[in-house]
Amino acid sequence: MSILIRGAEVLTLAPGAGARPVTADVLIEGDRITRIGAVEGEADTVIDGRGKLVMPGLMNSHMHSPEALYKGRYDNMPLEVWMLYAYPILGAQTLDPRLVYLRTALCAIESLKTGSTCVTDDVYESPNQTPEQLDAVFQAYEDVGLRATISGHVVDRPFLDTIPYAREMVPAALQAEADALGAADGAAWLAHCRDAFARHHGRAGRLNFMVAPSAPQRCTPALMEEAMALAEAHDAPFHTHILETKVQAVTGRAFYGETLIAYMKRLGLLRPRTTIAHSIWVTDEDIALMGEAGCCIVHNVISNQKLGAGVAPVKRMLRAGVNVALGSDGVSTSDTTRMFAVMHAAGLIHNVQTPDDDLWLTAEEVLRCATLGGARSACLGAETGSLEVGKKADMIVLDLATVAFTPLNDVANHLVYCETGASITHAIVNGEIMAEGGRCLRVDEAALLAELREAMPAFLAAHEKTEALNRRFDAHFRAIHRRCNGEDVGVTRLGNEPAWRT
Ligand SMILES: [Zn+2]
Incomplete structure (x- = not known):
């Protein structure tokens, strides 16, 4: 099976590559990325990448x-x-x-x-x-x-x-x-x-x-x-x-x-x-x-x-x-x-x-x-985490026409400070499209969620009894928390360092 994403903005996040996307096609054959650049010919599945961003999952x-x-x-x-x-x-x-x-x-x-x-x-x-x-x-x-x-x-x-x-x-x-x-x-x-x-x-x-x-x-x-x-x-x-x-x-x-x-x-x-x-x-x-x-x-x-x-x-x-x-x-x-x-x-x-x-x-x-x-x-640095030829095809495609990316100034900033995940159109894992248009393609999400909701009352009835048993420790553990937080542990900051650079 092959997937071709044509004409997308591609942010590889490969070591040494910058944080600005380049316009390219991405070819996936089997579970791996086999080309990033201009691709001749067709594939089993073609995704129109124009106006879209492709990045590592x-x-x-x-x-x-x-x-x-x-x-x-x-x-x-x-x-x-x-x-x-x-x-x-x-x-x-x-x-x-x-x-x-x-x-x-x-x-x-x-x-x-x-x-x-x-x-x-x-x-x-x-x-x-x-x-x-x-x-x-x-x-x-x-x-x-x-x-x-x-x-x-x-x-x-x-x-x-x-x-x-x-x-x-x-x-x-x-x-x-x-x-x-x-x-x-x-x-x-x-x-x-x-x-x-x-x-x-x-x-x-x-x-x-x-x-x-x-x-x-x-x-x-x-x-x-x-x-x-x-x-x-x-x-x-x-x-x-x-x-x-x-x-x-x-x-x-x-x-x-x-x-x-x-x-x-x-x-x-x-x-x-x-x-x-x-x-x-x-x-x-x-x-x-x-x-x-x-x-x-x-x-x-x-x-x-x-x-x-x-x-x-x-x-x-x-x-x-x-x-x-x-x-x-x-x-x-x-x-x-x-x-x-x-x-x-x-x-x-x-x-x-x-x-x-x-x-x-x-x-x-x-x-x-x-x-x-x-x-x-995850000991998978050679296999995934960036878009590079030979690596596993794990990536997401985002629509750049959404509110989060309009107007578009700096893709990295938009991804960190504007996007919520709502612009994602495709999620590809191991060379397969696993989610598209906000839906997981391989499972019946609504049925799984309904089954979980149905199982919760019995679980929670038992869990409330467990909570009551353990609540007897609560005041003692809060006291330990307060006591330890009053101690000097050789870390001079409260969570991070105040030291100004010299
Ligand atoms: Zn943890």
């Missing part, structure tokens, strides 16, 4: 589809409090694989329709992910038509041992209830990952598995080291969370006597395939270590605002040599997977963090983080 490099069931449910909670409800300690339900499928399909449909062609979905199931649940996630992405990298997220320490001061500030009776649940069995999780790599890695030419030990304070060093060995063996990402909140900055010092980044470095776990979600409360030394390692971070700028977590010093990390990607984070802490919203926020927030305009992100930088930066974080 956006990469959502950190997302948690399980939270889709809590979209719009919570507000004004710091991370450690919000987690009590979205990732409950007590009384978590084991979900039916069909509900797992529906919530994943919901995320995949929204992602595809709003310009993401590739997502990294870090999937945590309580109490443990079953093979059937993981199958359901893969099936949803295969059916809707996205490229995706999907985990196995794990925590193998008792939950209260992952939060500083919990042993001191949570009443003993509540601690006993939490401790009775124990922690995940690391060996069983590693066996689950080996099985997942064997069954799913490379599926449909666009789906991969990755390891995702939750965080260095939530996992044992032995588990993280074995997870890294598995990631290396399968050329897959090692995906984790570090320094999202100030509580976590206190954690490093309290648990290990060093920052969590220094701890990762000491364990040999800072590598190019390491992706760190958030990376907000990093010290200058942390940034230098991350740059030397050439690791990746994901800037989850909307989620970080909603949870009051802070703002990652992205420009400084880019300069240090860190690869930066963008993510929506979970659908409960950003309430949407729409990457145009994430880009918009990423383009703006640094400007209010510092008067030093040298540390603000340009629209072009934002676009590069949202495309090739994301592909590198």
